[in-house]
Amino acid sequence: MEYFVYGRDRPGSGDLKAKLTEEHWAFMDGYVDALIARGPTLTEDREASTGSLHIVDLPDVEAARAFAYDETYYRAGVFDSVLLCRFRKHVGSTMWDFGEAVEGYGRYLVLTEDEPRPISSKHLIIYGDLIGLDDDTHLGRAALVEARDAESAAVLADADPADVHPWEFGGRRD
Incomplete structure (x- = not known):
């Protein structure tokens, strides 16, 4: 089962987060x-960072809670809040399958609390519905997209209103 985990940074936690990156x-x-x-x-x-996003395939809710709440940044108090929910993916397989960025485009996380709807675009990295952990309550939608700007990202995700965040592929920088 797929889970969406988004920790929003607590104001002033940047130095602590940087110190804990390797962990x-x-x-x-x-x-x-x-x-x-x-x-x-x-x-x-x-x-500067404002949060940390993970979409992860785990066996059950217990494993998802362990992933979210045993994580280094969470345990250290970096996050002001954590959104943990099931994720019903409609487009994309993994971010690594998406390919190279288009010149002049940035990548964005688009969150909205509106109803499910189909969307498609060659600039859609991953897209799906946010679902309650313990029931099938529809909480909203999430899209990872590439776009020229935040407004274009919201339009691509057909999201109004939208909570749009600049985002980048994460992981080790070797």
């Missing part, structure tokens, strides 16, 4: 075969 990556190394997408959300200028 965070070591934790994620244990899930390398289960990760569908990962990476930080960023400020508009893409200079």
Whole structure:
């Protein structure tokens, strides 16, 4: 089963998060075969982190809770909040299957609380519905897209209103 985990950084936690990056990556190394997408959300200028996104395939809710709440950043108090829910993917397989970025485009996480709907675009990396952990309550939609700007990302995801965050592929930088 796929799960969506998005930790939003607590204001002023940037130095702590930077200090814990290697420990965070070591934790994620244990899930390398289960990760569908990962990476930080960023400020508009893409200079600082605002959160940490993971879409992961795990056997059950208990494993998802362990993934979200045993994670280094969470345990250290980096996050102000964590959104943990099931994810029903409609488009994309993993972020690594998507390919190279288009010049002049950035990558974005688009969240919305509206109803399910089909969307398609060659700029859609991963797209799906956010579903309650313990029931089938539809919570909204999430899309990882590439677009010229945040407004274009919301239009591509057919999301109004939308919560749009600059995002980039995550993982070790070797």
